[in-house]
Amino acid sequence: MNFWLVLAVNSITFGGLLFLLSAGFSLIFGLMRIPNLTHGSLFMLGAYIGVTFVLGIHGFQLNFWLAAVLATLSVAALGALAERFLLRRMPGDQLAQVLVTLGLSFMAADLCLMIWGGDPISVPTPPELDGFARFGVLVFPAYRLAIIVIAIVFAIGLWLLLDRTRLGAMIRAGVDDPDMARVVGIRVSQLFTIVFALGAGLAAFAGIIGGPILSVYPGLDQDMLPLALVVVILGGTGSLLGSFVGSIIIGFIYNFGQALLPELAYFVLFLPMLLVLLLRPQGLFGRHVP
Amino acid sequence: MSRKVTRRKFMAATAAGAVAATFKFPAPAIAQAAPFKLGLLTIKTGPLAQGGIQMEQGVITYLKEKDNTFAGRKVDFVSADTGGSPAGAKTKAQELVERDKVDTIVGPLAAFELLAITDYIAQAKTPLLSLAAAEDLTQRRPNPYFLRASACSSQAMHPMADYAAKEMKLKNMITISEDFAFGYEQMGGFQQTFEDNGGRILKKLWPPLATPDYTPYLAQIADCDGVCQGFAGGNPLKFMKQYGSAGLKFPVVTGQTGGDDALLRSYGDEAIGLVSCCPYTLDAETEANKRFVAGMQKNFNLDPGFYAAGLYINCMVIDAALTKAGGKSDDKAEFMKALRSVSLSDTPRGPVKFDHLGNAVGNFYIRNCEKVGGKLVNKTVKTYTNVSQFWTYDEQKFLQQPVYSRDFPPLKS
Numbered sequence: 001m002n003f004w005l006v007l008a009v010n011s012i013t014f015g016g017l018l019f020l021l022s023a024g025f026s027l028i029f030g031l032m033r034i035p036n037l038t039h040g041s042l043f044m045l046g047a048y049i050g051v052t053f054v055l056g057i058h059g060f061q062l063n064f065w066l067a068a069v070l071a072t073l074s075v076a077a078l079g080a081l082a083e084r085f086l087l088r089r090m091p092g093d094q095l096a097q098v099l100v101t102l103g104l105s106f107m108a109a110d111l112c113l114m115i116w117g118g119d120p121i122s123v124p125t126p127p128e129l130d131g132f133a134r135f136g137v138l139v140f141p142a143y144r145l146a147i148i149v150i151a152i153v154f155a156i157g158l159w160l161l162l163d164r165t166r167l168g169a170m171i172r173a174g175v176d177d178p179d180m181a182r183v184v185g186i187r188v189s190q191l192f193t194i195v196f197a198l199g200a201g202l203a204a205f206a207g208i209i210g211g212p213i214l215s216v217y218p219g220l221d222q223d224m225l226p227l228a229l230v231v232v233i234l235g236g237t238g239s240l241l242g243s244f245v246g247s248i249i250i251g252f253i254y255n256f257g258q259a260l261l262p263e264l265a266y267f268v269l270f271l272p273m274l275l276v277l278l279l280r281p282q283g284l285f286g287r288h289v290p
Numbered sequence: 291m292s293r294k295v296t297r298r299k300f301m302a303a304t305a306a307g308a309v310a311a312t313f314k315f316p317a318p319a320i321a322q323a324a325p326f327k328l329g330l331l332t333i334k335t336g337p338l339a340q341g342g343i344q345m346e347q348g349v350i351t352y353l354k355e356k357d358n359t360f361a362g363r364k365v366d367f368v369s370a371d372t373g374g375s376p377a378g379a380k381t382k383a384q385e386l387v388e389r390d391k392v393d394t395i396v397g398p399l400a401a402f403e404l405l406a407i408t409d410y411i412a413q414a415k416t417p418l419l420s421l422a423a424a425e426d427l428t429q430r431r432p433n434p435y436f437l438r439a440s441a442c443s444s445q446a447m448h449p450m451a452d453y454a455a456k457e458m459k460l461k462n463m464i465t466i467s468e469d470f471a472f473g474y475e476q477m478g479g480f481q482q483t484f485e486d487n488g489g490r491i492l493k494k495l496w497p498p499l500a501t502p503d504y505t506p507y508l509a510q511i512a513d514c515d516g517v518c519q520g521f522a523g524g525n526p527l528k529f530m531k532q533y534g535s536a537g538l539k540f541p542v543v544t545g546q547t548g549g550d551d552a553l554l555r556s557y558g559d560e561a562i563g564l565v566s567c568c569p570y571t572l573d574a575e576t577e578a579n580k581r582f583v584a585g586m587q588k589n590f591n592l593d594p595g596f597y598a599a600g601l602y603i604n605c606m607v608i609d610a611a612l613t614k615a616g617g618k619s620d621d622k623a624e625f626m627k628a629l630r631s632v633s634l635s636d637t638p639r640g641p642v643k644f645d646h647l648g649n650a651v652g653n654f655y656i657r658n659c660e661k662v663g664g665k666l667v668n669k670t671v672k673t674y675t676n677v678s679q680f681w682t683y684d685e686q687k688f689l690q691q692p693v694y695s696r697d698f699p700p701l702k703s
Contacts, residue, residue: 109336
C-alpha cells in the first residue's frame, strides 16, 4: 500500500516539475510553430546559475528562493536575446529556426562544461523544507510536496495570465491564427519575444526547483528535453491545460512504468506519444496540428 | 576549441602528406632519438566529461613529474576527445594510429568505446592501456594488445561482497545499478561472492543510464538489510541524494565509480557511511601516491580520484616498460611483451603487476566515508592485497561460467 502511495505522490511531484518545464515549451511551440530544442539547456542553465548563487560566489551567498528568482530572470533575459537577435532573423523559416535552437543547445552544453566543469553539483534543499511530512505511517520528503504546491500556484497564475489579461488574449490569438492576429493590429513578433522569454524563465525556474532532486550535471539538458517533448505532443501544443494534463500523465507513466516494467521503461514512456501522433495528431487538448 | 585544433592539424597533416607524396623524401632513420608518441583517448565534452578531464590531468601530472621524458626519450603527448561515442572513439583511435603514428594509446574511458576499437587495436598492433572495465577483454576474448592496470568491472565487487558478508554481517541485500554491461558485471560479481559467503540478493534493480528521478526504484527498496549500488559518472551523486531524502537508512556499499574520491567534493552529508571498494584510494600511504597527490594539488588544485590515478599509473607502466626495453618501442610485439611483464612495487595504488591475460593484480581498498573537519573523506578500513580478476575462484572454472550479466548469476527464489 505504502509503495503505491509513494509512487502516486511522486508521480504528481514529477508531473509538477514537468509542467513547469513544458508549459513554456508548449506556448513557444504553439505560437512560433517550432519545437524549441534549447529548452533542456535553459532548464540546465537555470539550475547551474541558481546553484551558483545558492552555494555563493566570493562569499556572496543567496537564499534558495532569491537565487531561483535571479536565475529565472537572467535566463528569461537570455531567452529574449536569443529570440530577438537570432530567431527573429529567420522569420517564417521554421527549419532554420529549429536548427538554430539545436545548435544553441550544443553550444550551451559546452559552455556550461567550461564554466562549471564536469563534476555533478548537488543542490542543497532549502533548509525550511529539508524534512519529512508525516501522514500516519506514510512519510514524504517535504520538498517534494512543496513542488506540487509550487506547480499548482504556477498553473493558476499562468491560466490567469492567459485567460484574464490583454497579453494573454493576444497570445491566444497569436496561437490560433497569427496572420489574422497581425491583421487586427497585434504585434505578433513582439509576442514571440515575450513568450520566448516567459518560456525560458519557466524552464530555468523548473531547473533550479528540480535541482535538489535531480542535481545538476552535464547532460541534464538531454535528459529533460525528450520529456518536455513527450508532454507537449501528448497534451497538445499551445494549450496550458494540455501541458498540465500531459505532465501529470507522463509523471504517472514514468514512475509506474519504471517501477513495474523496468525493462520497458522507455517503451511505455513513448508509447502514448506514438498513439497520440497516430490517432489525434493535435494532441489531447491541442488547437492545431503541429 | 579542440575541434579547431584538430582541423588545423588535419590540414597540416594533409599538406605534409601531399608534399611527401610529391617529393618522396626518404624517411629519417633516427629511431632512437625520435620522441615517444603517447596518445590519449578521452572524453572532454558531454555527460562523461568529468572522468575524462581527470584522465587527462593524470597523464599531465605524470609527464610534468618526469619532465616529459620516458627512459631518455622525449614524450610527445597527443590528446583526442572521443565525445563519448563508439563512433568517435573509433575515428580518434584511427587518427592517433595512422596520422599521429603514436607508439601507445591510453584510454578510452567507457566500455562501449573500448569495445568499438578493440578489434582495430589488435589489427593495428598498437598497445592500448585502458581503464574501461569490459570484463571479457581480459577474460573470454582477450586482446593481445590490451592491458588494464586498474580493475575489471567485478574485480572490486568481489572483495566488497566479501567485506559486506563477513565484516558488515549483511544477510539480505538489494542491488541497483545502471542498465548496461558495466552495471551487470559489477552486480554479478557482487552477487556471486556475497551468496558464496552465505548472503542473499533479494532483488536486482536496473534503472536506465539516464534516469532523472530514482524514486520509482527507491520505492522498491524495502525489507532488506543493505543496498549495493554500482552507479557511474554523476549518477552515484544523484542516487545517494535521493536515497537520503527518501528516508532510507540501510547501509550502502559501492564500487570504484560510486565511491570515487573525486566525487566527494560534490557529495553532501548523505554520503556519510557509504562503504566503497576501489583499486585506488586517496589516503594510500605510498611514496608514489604522495608524489601523485602533491602533483595533482600543484597542477590542478584538486584531490584526485580513480580516473586520474588510473591514467597516472598507466603512464608509470609505459615508462617502466620503455626503460626495460632500452628505450625501444618500434617492434610493437616486443614492446607489448615488455609492457605485460612490468611489475611495479610502488604506484599510487600500491604494487601492480599483470596476469597472463593482461589484467592488473593489486590492492583493493575498502573505505568508509566520514566527515572530518567539515570535509568528506574516504577512510581505508581494510586492504585486500594481491586481488586478481578471478578473486579466489579457480581461473578455469571462472572462465567456463558465462560473463556476468543481467541474469547471471540468477536470483535464488
